Amino acid sequence: EAGVTQFPSHSVIEKGQTVTLRCDPISGHDNLYWYRRVMGKEIKFLLHFVKESKQDESGMPNNRFLAERTGGTYSTLKVQPAELEDSGVYFCASSHGRWIGYTFGSGTRLTVV
């Protein structure tokens, strides 16, 4: 089966611009997660979708971040406007059930300059 796919793999944008990250989970996985790792820190949870519904968005840093999962398939994470501290690697993961490990994508490395 195909894995979790993330686009783009790298993005360099200027402060104040908008960036949209995309994640295509494994087909049939209802659970989709976004995580990020900023420089020198641990991987941190951002939010969790079950199908098209936001189950938990407690990790979203502020209202400049907007995640969507229309139709319960792929998901997008938009940062608008981007700030320097948003730089890091954004990971998407999907899972089929609770007692099964997550499948992560390779991540999108976002650099805000």
Added chain:
Amino acid sequence: SQKIEQNSEALNIQEGKTATLTCNYTNYSPAYLQWYRQDPGRGPVFLLLIRENEKEKRKERLKVTFDTTLKQSLFHITASQPADSATYLCALGGSARQLTFGSGTQLTVLP
């Protein structure tokens, strides 16, 4: 606040030996614990999951233990190989589905 500590940032061992990685946590009562492997430029790859009521899990050369009294998990790789060189992450999960990750241990297996 919740805190996860993984032993030394870097661990070097000789090929063929058993690597033992430690994950300690405080201020947390996880329902399960997962171990992931991460290679440079890649996302974490799931290895093993152990629930709070399980003491030990095995998968091929991998073994994980979970002691909720000590608040500690040990991850063992037996007969280690240079291909096992990577960063290993422990992650705790609770009633909510979000995982809390440790900072990782970079393992190098020397030929």
